Amino acid sequence: MLAVRLLAVVCLAGRVPCHSAGNVSDNKGPPLLGSVPRDDIMPNYPEDGKTYRWNVSILVTLTTGGTLPTDLGRSGSAIEMAIREARRNILPDVYVHYKILSRPGMTGCPDEENHATYLITNYAYGEAVDQGIPPVGLLVGPACSVATQHMGRVAADMGLPLVNSQATSDYFDDMGIFKTLTRLAYTMYTLDAFSFRVLDALNYTDVAVIYDEVMPWSQVTGQVFYRTMYYRTGPIVMVPHQLPYKPAGFTNFKGMLEDAKKVSRMILVMAPAKVVRTWMLTAYDLGMCNGDYIFITYEWFRSPYFGDYTWRNGDARDEDARKAYRVLLKIASTEFWLNPSFQKWSAEVKELALSRFGYAYGQDETVAPAVTGMHDGVILYALALNETLAAGEDHLNGTTITRRMWGKTIPSPEGSLNVKKNGVKDQSFVLVQTDNSTGSSWSPTANGWSTVMSYDGITGIFRSDVRPIVWLDGKPLPPNVPACGFQNEKLSCILRDNSSTTVIAVVLAVLIVGVIIAVIAFFVNRKMKFESALRDDWWRIGFDEVKRRNKTDFSSKSLKSIRSRKSTVSLQESKHESIFSLSQTTRGDVMDLSVGQYQGILVFAKTLDCRIPVTRDLLLHLNRLRAIHHDNLNRVVGICVDPTFEAIFTEFCVKQSLSDLIHNERIDLDWSFKFSLVSDLVAGMEFLHNSFLQSHGYLHSSNCVIDGRFVLKVTDFHFPMFRSKPSTLSVNNTDQEPNYKSFLWRAPEHLRVTMPLNGTQKGDVYSTAIILQEITMRTDPYCDHSSTDHQQTDFQIVTRVAKLEDPPFRPNLTANIPKEIVTIIRGCWYEQPEDRMTFRSIRMNLKNSKLTKEGNIMDNLLKRMEKYAQDLEALVAERTGAFFEEKKKAEDLLYQVMPKAIADVLKVGGYIPAEAFECVTVYFSDIVGFIALSSESTPFEIVDLLNDV
Numbered sequence: 001m002l003a004v005r006l007l008a009v010v011c012l013a014g015r016v017p018c019h020s021a022g023n024v025s026d027n028k029g030p031p032l033l034g035s036v037p038r039d040d041i042m043p044n045y046p047e048d049g050k051t052y053r054w055n056v057s058i059l060v061t062l063t064t065g066g067t068l069p070t071d072l073g074r075s076g077s078a079i080e081m082a083i084r085e086a087r088r089n090i091l092p093d094v095y096v097h098y099k100i101l102s103r104p105g106m107t108g109c110p111d112e113e114n115h116a117t118y119l120i121t122n123y124a125y126g127e128a129v130d131q132g133i134p135p136v137g138l139l140v141g142p143a144c145s146v147a148t149q150h151m152g153r154v155a156a157d158m159g160l161p162l163v164n165s166q167a168t169s170d171y172f173d174d175m176g177i178f179k180t181l182t183r184l185a186y187t188m189y190t191l192d193a194f195s196f197r198v199l200d201a202l203n204y205t206d207v208a209v210i211y212d213e214v215m216p217w218s219q220v221t222g223q224v225f226y227r228t229m230y231y232r233t234g235p236i237v238m239v240p241h242q243l244p245y246k247p248a249g250f251t252n253f254k255g256m257l258e259d260a261k262k263v264s265r266m267i268l269v270m271a272p273a274k275v276v277r278t279w280m281l282t283a284y285d286l287g288m289c290n291g292d293y294i295f296i297t298y299e300w301f302r303s304p305y306f307g308d309y310t311w312r313n314g315d316a317r318d319e320d321a322r323k324a325y326r327v328l329l330k331i332a333s334t335e336f337w338l339n340p341s342f343q344k345w346s347a348e349v350k351e352l353a354l355s356r357f358g359y360a361y362g363q364d365e366t367v368a369p370a371v372t373g374m375h376d377g378v379i380l381y382a383l384a385l386n387e388t389l390a391a392g393e394d395h396l397n398g399t400t401i402t403r404r405m406w407g408k409t410i411p412s413p414e415g416s417l418n419v420k421k422n423g424v425k426d427q428s429f430v431l432v433q434t435d436n437s438t439g440s441s442w443s444p445t446a447n448g449w450s451t452v453m454s455y456d457g458i459t460g461i462f463r464s465d466v467r468p469i470v471w472l473d474g475k476p477l478p479p480n481v482p483a484c485g486f487q488n489e490k491l492s493c494i495l496r497d498n499s500s501t502t503v504i505a506v507v508l509a510v511l512i513v514g515v516i517i518a519v520i521a522f523f524v525n526r527k528m529k530f531e532s533a534l535r536d537d538w539w540r541i542g543f544d545e546v547k548r549r550n551k552t553d554f555s556s557k558s559l560k561s562i563r564s565r566k567s568t569v570s571l572q573e574s575k576h577e578s579i580f581s582l583s584q585t586t587r588g589d590v591m592d593l594s595v596g597q598y599q600g601i602l603v604f605a606k607t608l609d610c611r612i613p614v615t616r617d618l619l620l621h622l623n624r625l626r627a628i629h630h631d632n633l634n635r636v637v638g639i640c641v642d643p644t645f646e647a648i649f650t651e652f653c654v655k656q657s658l659s660d661l662i663h664n665e666r667i668d669l670d671w672s673f674k675f676s677l678v679s680d681l682v683a684g685m686e687f688l689h690n691s692f693l694q695s696h697g698y699l700h701s702s703n704c705v706i707d708g709r710f711v712l713k714v715t716d717f718h719f720p721m722f723r724s725k726p727s728t729l730s731v732n733n734t735d736q737e738p739n740y741k742s743f744l745w746r747a748p749e750h751l752r753v754t755m756p757l758n759g760t761q762k763g764d765v766y767s768t769a770i771i772l773q774e775i776t777m778r779t780d781p782y783c784d785h786s787s788t789d790h791q792q793t794d795f796q797i798v799t800r801v802a803k804l805e806d807p808p809f810r811p812n813l814t815a816n817i818p819k820e821i822v823t824i825i826r827g828c829w830y831e832q833p834e835d836r837m838t839f840r841s842i843r844m845n846l847k848n849s850k851l852t853k854e855g856n857i858m859d860n861l862l863k864r865m866e867k868y869a870q871d872l873e874a875l876v877a878e879r880t881g882a883f884f885e886e887k888k889k890a891e892d893l894l895y896q897v898m899p900k901a902i903a904d905v906l907k908v909g910g911y912i913p914a915e916a917f918e919c920v921t922v923y924f925s926d927i928v929g930f931i932a933l934s935s936e937s938t939p940f941e942i943v944d945l946l947n948d949v
Helices: 072-090 109-130 145-158 188-202 216-230 253-261 273-285 318-327 340-357 369-390 398-405 491-496 501-535 556-564 590-594 616-626 658-662 671-689 748-752 761-777 790-802 819-828 839-847 850-854 857-897 900-907 930-936 939-948
Strands: 005-011 057-061 095-101 136-140 162-164 181-183 206-212 239-245 266-270 294-299 328-333 408-412 415-419 429-433 450-456 461-463 595-598 601-607 636-642 645-651 704-706 712-714
Touching: 057 109, 057 369, 072 095, 072 340, 072 369, 109 136, 109 145, 136 145, 136 369, 136 398, 145 162, 145 181, 162 369, 188 216, 188 294, 188 328, 188 429, 188 450, 206 216, 206 253, 216 239, 216 266, 239 253, 253 273, 273 294, 273 318, 318 328, 369 398, 369 408, 369 415, 601 636, 658 704, 658 761, 671 712, 671 761, 671 839, 748 761, 748 790, 761 819, 761 839, 819 839, 857 900, 930 939
Parallel strands: 005 057, 005 095, 057 136, 136 162, 162 181, 206 239, 206 266, 266 294, 294 328
Antiparallel strands: 328 429, 408 415, 429 450, 450 461, 595 601, 601 645, 636 645, 704 712
């Protein structure tokens, strides 16, 4: 008979060592706060003589002895009550045990982040295996968001359901990663939706968000609110302003509220209750509680962790606080704690919390929804497990059980628990207000607040008319933007407040004179800065300032690749069209300067075929070039104009050129990698086309370089004025243009007519199409048209491209290229330039491509770097093995020549001292008649004879 055991293991930090459930406690008296009970909640369990059919383990991670709402002292009793309910009524045929794991000092989020996942995995794969405990079936917890991120990934890898009732983060929305996580905590999605409906109902779009960036709930709420409002799309445009603060030593309450006054009349405050009271008293002192401003705060649920959101504090400022709270609204969860059934259940939770865990709930302290979520999570899993067993399915299939937990509604101490089909608990919220005259509630509701708006998470019904908001002295709510602006800056209001015509005329005259002076000063200052920038020698690099790199600083393969680019089109397209070449000269160590170090960065030296005249035009060009900054454009570092050496220095990219990458068979280019390269190329060229340079002109795969992060950067665009006049296709005299490979990327119209020095934008688009063909097919351009006679083939190809064939002669595209990329390539190499796409349209097509849904570019980059590292490790292992093999052969040969003892000393560089012996025997041997025998035998016969001796 199959035996499965439901083992609830609560991983907590306590002051006593960890013991198995069911052990009778040896301690006398009530337990200490933070201690772990040793006895089972059901001492007579299991029943004598009863046979159980199944076993499953449940692991729970929580803190203990801390202030979090789900700390063991507050939630341990609710978990045990759920275990008892599961044993008695849900899983009668399942043997249920539980065990508590603990680690001293795990009282808060930082400790939980460090220990929770370790406790779970160490127990599941270590202690549980040693004790013969069945495999784990469920994980519950942990409390904090970062720890839950770690645990969620572990649970997904282990295939285990994970229930959490406290952690809140928008990271958990990625169900591809957290595919077994059931969230019973308040989610930002529902809170955002309710808050937006409240703001829309009140007609507020300019919102100031003040939040505590240390307290987890306030930080998450404030940051997510700001981002969500900032990126909100649709007819309503939000204008949020975030004002975060660190509570430790913070005193600038007035300054921050003054900043909020300048941008908004609606101010959201995310902070603990006592700090909210400080904010409101500060607002009262600044005169912001007269009805011209409206404040909203958030209370996730009633808990000592947040405090009591009331104006009463028993001090001299209670009356001021009561008046200030008249302009404060609060978004909170529904008041389920007033239900008699919940009060009865929570009374038992509190009683067991004291008797078993040593925690005494406060007189007004409510059992938090996060604690109820722990209880409901165990019940929800038990029901799903029961359904799985009834269906005859695998009781350890976490994915199946998780799907049965989702899309389910079950009874709960709060009334009912509804889990949506994405594993998120439905939330209900209310907007409440205090009484404007006395500060007490309008009706007998909890804590002096009364509901004005509500949202039912189960039905999705939002009500903005529960009760009207009564403002001060019957005034209407303050407008989103005052008639005179937030700071009374509108000119109409200024003029209206000054009735004297003379005063107005003087003010206008002063303003006009001030504007004229300001404009003159602006242009003078701008001119001075401009001339100062021209005189700045930031670009000048001395030959001695560049530290030459030894050849051993880079692999021989990398240096060979860099130098081989001279023969391609990377740095020298042809003898006449080259603007850059490697330092190929016999002057001293100039060759080593191809790659060097300047001011801490690696640079690449490119010499010119002409002198570099330092003119005003060049300085203007350098000044404008300095302002070009883009992740996909290779930056120019400076110019060396020494009499013995003239070169342009750019950033050195260690992964060589795109052409090198395409032909490197050791690197696996999947479609996500190719898509990233294409996106980088398009982004860089779009930025270049929008700059003062307007176009590249000589774009091809060899002047697209790859840096150490596998980011593609376009280079060789910086100085078009140094280029020689481009030549056209020479049909009759091929000796003058031997490098026809450089024409493979050139647009047809530039093969027929002389191209401008900096090319054209449509010509760059055509070149991009050829590069895309190289990337997608990992071949040279027109690879399907090439033959063994490479130069002649290149000439034939460019000749056909230049002709007006119908259809135009272009590379053939293979069938495995995605349809979206094929559409872009064909749209880029149309014969007529005006028909070709722009880089903006290319980017939009790529953005709408399904390839963008195949994964985040950063995740793909990390995968590619990991694969690259693995390939490198394999290569190192192969070379290391070959080295040791050769070393062994050398050692064997050495041992054959010399005695082993002497050979071992020589191997480590030791000295062989002379030795003296009193008596030695010298043995001589000879083969009789060997000389005569050698003269009559062949060499092979002599060798055979010696081998036989």
